[in-house]
Each structure stands twice: as structure tokens, then as C-alpha cells.
Amino acid sequence: MKIKEVATISGVSVRTLHHYDEIGLLSPKKSSDSGYRIYTDHDLSTLQQILFFRALDFPLKKIKEIMSDSHYNQLEALEMQEKLLLKQRQKLDEMLETIQKTIQNEKGVYQMSNNEKFKGFDFSHNPYEKEARQRWGDQKVDEAKQNAGNMTPGLQEEMNQIYRDLAEIRDIDPKSDQAQTAIQKWYEFLNQHFTTYSPESFQGLGMMYVQDDRFTKNIDQFGEGLASFMSAAMFEFGKNH
């Protein structure tokens, strides 16, 4: 298929497809004689994936990073995307509530507090950030970013050990028993020393590992790709608990 057709089917502009080619996000083969971009069905599926991520406000850079990761698994990605979309729908519903209350407020039927006026407006661009901040406590998140500043040395070492153990096996299947056992240690560690994570919010935390650079960078210090491995393992863990 040529570019216009792809644009029409998918609803994005030709320029957008050019752009995605430029940044290496979606680079179709080029007809050797004309130089035209030729998109295959597989390219279309990739585009669909990209658009799903984009709809969830992932920056293109992150999308590229995630999708070109060696552990990338389309099915898992789709399941994550579904979760995130559901979150987004919740936010939308909150906004609708807020708007309805505001209408009542305007009509004088109901009196709204300032805080209520902004319920549903989560502009962190990351559906899990707020949640994670609440759980880790604001400092903790900021410190995790700066390499977990104020833990006791013993705790810090215990944590590092878990990371190192995970880093060693980061090439196996995140769904395998071995990976799941290892990630369970992480789950238990967090539950013991930080806050109680439900399996669901543990999944959410895992998603942040790939979404949020502050996490990705820190974790990947123990081995490149560890964040994405842990994220996948945590997602799987959440499904089974």
C-alpha cells in the first residue's frame, strides 16, 4: 500500500507518516525505482500499536523505546493499553460528573468547593503517577529518582540485591516461573517496607517503570532492559494474583 491509502485507513495525515519514518518509529520499505514508501500489513499493525500508545499520551520517543525493546510483546502491550484506556474512561466519567455539578452550581442549586471544581482533571499525562505518588509518598518518588536517598544502608542493600537478582535473569520469559518467583520477592519487599500494594496497583507501578524516565533510568542502572523486564513480569504477576 502507498502512503495515502494508509493515511486514509488509519486517519492520520501523510505528514505524520513521514514524520514517523523520519524518527525511525515506522519505516516502511521503499520501492527501489520510484522511492515511494510501501506499507505492508505488518506495518499497518505497527501503526495501530503506535496510535494506541499515542492515544494514551505516550511520547513518540517512549513508544519507539518500548516497541523496539527486545522483550516487546504485542499481546501484553494490548492488555496494558486496555487497562490504561479503562483508567482514562474513569477520568472522563469524573470529568462528566464535575461538569454536571458545575452546571448545578451555576444554576445555584448546589454549592461547589474549589477542589471539586477540578476533580477528574489529572494532567500528569500518566494515569499512574498520581496513584504512585500517593503510595510512595511524594518524597519517595522524588528520591527514587535520585537513587533512593534516605533508606537505611541495610534496606538499601537488600533492595539492590533484589534488583541484581532480577537483572541477572532479565533475558528469560517474564512469565516463566523463575521470573515470577523473583518478582514476587520484589512485591513482598515493597509490601513489607513501603506501602501495601494490591496486585492491581503493583501492575500500575510496573507500567510506570517503562513509562516514566525517572524510573526507567534508575532501574536500568542494574542492567539495560531491566525496567522493561520487571514491568512485564509485574504485569503478569498482577494477572495471577
Next chain:
Amino acid sequence: MKIKEVATISGVSVRTLHHYDEIGLLSPKKSSDSGYRIYTDHDLSTLQQILFFRALDFPLKKIKEIMSDSHYNQLEALEMQEKLLLKQRQKLDEMLETIQKTIQNEKGVYQMSNNEKFKGFDFSHNPYEKEARQRWGDQKVDEAKQNAGNMTPGLQEEMNQIYRDLAEIRDIDPKSDQAQTAIQKWYEFLNQHFTTYSPESFQGLGMMYVQDDRFTKNIDQFGEGLASFMSAAMFEFGKNH
């Protein structure tokens, strides 16, 4: 309230508030001695409005234009926003369906067409554009943009007359009987000579008049503010039919 507090309550950054001040979208009073921005409760409500529009992907320029219009009515705006949010939720639901089908497709349970892969992805940034395009037919929309090219001169004149009549009364209340009678002529004209509009899609068309520059500019040639007047009148008309 000082800027940080507003930022915290509303969830936007301080920089964003600075920016909105810079472009004249939300300019609070400044403390005469310190030079600090002081936000009132009214400013907060304005901010809420801005954020609603922003959540609906209105560009800031448009938001400013709409909100500073002399006909601007907060209650009407809220009702429009509610409608648009509901539209957006529909889209989200479609996307969720698409994702679920894609998962089935990946698992091999179900075979998906290329078109199906992108259902729910409407990236026109304007929930009504697609709809309007379908109704007017693609050419018509593009021609409306270029001043309605290929109508018969008679029809063109009839249309212009309706515009002129509306322009003359554009300062009265869009909800008044007089305005509603005038807008009904427009409704009937469209239904006779173009496509059948349901009251709902007539509302949608009206929303485009303020959202989409191609419409705004053309319509406002008959008098500044006509587009916004018609939009409000059409919205009201839709509610009563």
C-alpha cells in the same frame, strides 16, 4: 490566592498559569507591592472553563476567542462541553472495542479487517468534523471554506439573505423567540437544499461554527460575532426540537 495554590488545586503547572497570563487567556490582578499574581475565586472558575475546553482539544487561541466573545454564556458552554465529552466517551468505548478485537485477532480467534483496526481513532481533533463531512459531503465542506463555490446563483443569494437577516439580529439573545425563528429558517434551508439534519446534528454543526476557523471566518464575513451567535442559537434550537 497565590499562583502555587492555584496550581496545586487545579493540577496545572505554575508555568502554565504564567503562560495563560502571557497570552491574555487568564490574567489575574497583580499585587501592587510585590508584583505577585493574585487569583480570585472567579479566576478559578475561568480556569476551570479553560481546562474543560482544553480537555476537548480546543487550541488556546480558540478558547480565548470563545470565552472573550460578548455572547459567551457559561451555562451554555458547560452544556456544550458535556455533549462533547459524551462524544469523546463514545470514541473511547469504540477504541476499547477495537483493542479487544485486536486481542482476539492476535490470539487467532478472530480475523480483523484493516479498517476495523482503526475504528475509534478519530484524530481530526474535532468530534464533529467527521460527522459534518459525511453530511455535507467532502466537497461541500471544502467549498464552504472557499465561500460556497458551486451553488446556483439563486440558491447562493437565498443563503446570503438568511445570513444577512441573522447578522442583523446578532446582538439579541440567541434564545429569544425572534432568534429562534430566524435560525429555524436556516435549519429548514439546510434540510431542503442539502442533507437532512437531525436537531442533534444541527447542534453539532453549530458547534463547528465556533470551533473551526473555516466556518468562523466565512460566517463572520456577514458580521463579526455572527458565527458565535448562530452557534448559540443552533444549540438552543437543538434542545427544543
Next chain:
DNA sequence: CTTGACTCTTACGTTACGTTATACTTTAGT
């Protein structure tokens, strides 16, 4: 074989802020 519709690359423009940098103000603690 000629158009009109596509396509290519190049390159500058735009929107909505993020991110320093530097300097003044306010507030909380001693």
C-alpha cells in the same frame, strides 16, 4: 502523451508549554 493526483525531500513555522537562569519577596524558625 498529457494531465491531475500522488509522492518525495527540504525546510521553516507553530502550539503549549518545559526548563534553566537570575533576581526579588515572603514566611517560618531561631
Next chain:
DNA sequence: ACTAAAGTATAACGTAACGTAAGAGTCAAG
């Protein structure tokens, strides 16, 4: 009253994800 910390101001450059326009080659229908 004094000082550090936190908040605020302006200024200015940076960035992300395309839009838009220009100039030139390519393809498909009549």
C-alpha cells in the same frame, strides 16, 4: 530582627509533534 527556605517574577532558549509550503519527480486514466 535575621536568615534560610520557599515562593514568585521576568526573560529567554528548548522541545515535541507535527502543519504548511515549495520545488521536483512519478503514476494512472483517458
